[in-house]
Amino acid sequence: MxxxxxxxxxxxxxxxxxxxxxxxxxxxxxxxxxxxxxxxxxxxxxxxxxxxxxxxxxxxxxxxxxxxxxxxxxxxxxxxxxxxxxxxxxxxxxxxxxxxxxxxxxxxxxxxxxxxxxxxxxxxxxxxxxxxxxxxxxxxxxxxxxxxxxxxxxxxxxxxxxxxxxxxxxxxxxxxxxVNIDRFYYVSPPIKPLSFLLIARLIWDKGIGVYVEAARKLKSRHPEVSFKLLGPFDSNPAAIKKNDVEKWISEGIIEYLGETEDVRPYIANSSVYVLPSYYREGTPRSILEAMAMGRPIITTNAPGCKETVKEGVNGFLVPTKDPYSLARAMEKFIQNPDLIISMGKESRKIAEMKYxxxxxxxxxxxxxxxx
Known part of the structure; x- marks a missing residue:
């Protein structure tokens, strides 16, 4: 012992x-x-x-x-x-x-x-x-x-x-x-209403500002689509302030879900998982949890993030700090919702085999x- x-x-x-x-x-x-x-x-x-x-x-x-x-x-x-x-x-x-x-x-x-x-x-x-x-x-x-x-x-x-x-x-x-693939089990993603979800501590380096800007671009063309944000405020030097989040909510761009002890219900109620991080992640746990639950992934071509996505198979990779590329990737799912199901299943397979x-x-x- x-x-x-x-x-x-x-x-x-x-x-x-x-x-x-x-x-x-x-x-x-x-x-x-x-x-x-x-x-x-x-x-x-x-x-x-x-x-x-x-x-x-x-x-x-x-x-x-x-x-x-x-x-x-x-x-x-x-x-x-x-x-x-x-x-x-x-x-x-x-x-x-x-x-x-x-x-x-x-x-x-x-x-x-x-x-x-x-x-x-x-x-x-x-x-x-x-x-x-x-x-x-x-x-x-x-x-x-x-x-x-x-x-x-x-x-x-x-x-x-x-x-x-x-x-x-x-x-x-x-x-x-x-990721515990038994605890984070597959749940078929909802297509209507279609929604995107980002889970992270509220710091700019997680790409939250990029996500908001991409959502702003898409909301005018697709008002029925929702853009959700889940996670706690943080003490990091790059922390996002409460008044920033309140502004996004008042604009009608972001649905802020607060923080939770259990992310599974929120992943289950989302269609696509997004993390446009430039934080120098290890491997983001939130991506692995979303993959295990059968969600397609949009993340950045950055260390730690890029390993989770097979381009065009279980999601899309975008450059860091680029809301235009992120918006284009998100819009592919809005215009082709069948991709959500097929790519989500591929995410689950990768989670089982690799993670x-x-x-x-x-x-x-x-x-x-x-x-």
Missing amino acids: AKIIVVSHYTKSLINFRGDLIKSISKLGHDVIALGPEKGYENELKKLGAEFIQIPLDRTGGNPAKDLKTLLSLIKVINKIEPDIVLSYAIKPVIYGSLAARILKVEAVYSMITGLGYVFTRDKGKEGILKKVVKILYKEALKNNKAVFFQNPDDMEFFRSEKILDNRTQAVLINGSG DVNTVNNIILKTMSLI
């Missing part, structure tokens, strides 16, 4: 994105200790087989004093638990979780790169300096990792070309976080010598 610490940047993500992995590790007889900054999810994590410990971590802030507090807290927790394995994901947990484990000479340290995020979408001014700092921290932190999991080949190549990853460290490519969470997790478990 091994003791495994899983370090997260957002406690809820331990359930939504790592729940199946935690459950699998626990069922194998290992002890799982989940670390995250927010309380309130202890019972759900317990059901998955994990103990929860709160740590101080500001996932979007850039205060060095707060980050030092995070590192010291992780050192304290890891020293007390004496784990056999430390697995971290997202920027700050990977950096500070790996550094803490290295200081304490934990032998089996693993990291998961779940996209490059906001820091790597901007290259000027303060963001450009921050990008350089993060690259240095990544390089130092990953030195002691036995393996690093990447959710798309572009991120893996970036870490290699920038020499962030030591040649001795194993790079393992996985198909995103995977089944059990297949993805087995690669992780084998790499960590747990099976």
Whole structure:
């Protein structure tokens, strides 16, 4: 029996994105200790087989004093638990979780790169300096990792070309976080009324502004079509403000659905899933969930997104930051609604063959010598 610490940047993500992995590790007889900054999810994590410990971590802030507090807290927790394995994901947990484990000479340290995020979408001014700092921290932190999991080949190549990853460290490519294809089951998409859906944290880099602009262009020609937006407001530096969303609603362009604990009913009530992201995703979980439920996909030809679509088979790829191309792709479904059914079925097939969470997790478990 091994003791495994899983370090997260957002406690809820331990359930939504790592729940199946935690459950699998626990069922194998290992002890799982989940670390995250927010309380309130202890019972759900317990059901998955994990103990929860709160740590101080500001996932979007850039205060060095707060980050030092995070590192010291992780050192304290890891020293007390004496784990056999430390697995971290997202920027700050990977950096500070790996550094803490290295200081304490934990032998089996693993990291998961779940996209490059906001820091790597901007290259000027303060963001450009921050990008350089993060690259240095990544390089130092990953030195002691036995393996690093990447959710798309572009991120893996970036870490290699920038020499962030030591040649001795194993790079393992996985198909995103995977999706539970039993929980996200196929539902035939509604054609009338036809609707588009975007699910994301409300930050500009997810392409929400591009989606709104494309919807504005189409609404005048197709007033019967609805354009839905689902997701929470966020503290990210690129966060969308409430008055922006209120303006879109008052214009009659967007239906804002708020946030939810369960996206399945909203996907089931939509025709086509859209994510025009330029965020440097790992592999967007929302796309995988929509695919598993049989929705055609429109997304960008960007790292992490482009791997989910076979052009003209289960959807369409569009350039980033291009509302005109996005509107044209969306209009193909309005003019040819039969494509929604046929491409949606192809999405489901791809989800079953490529993105089944059990297949993805087995690669992780084998790499960590747990099976």
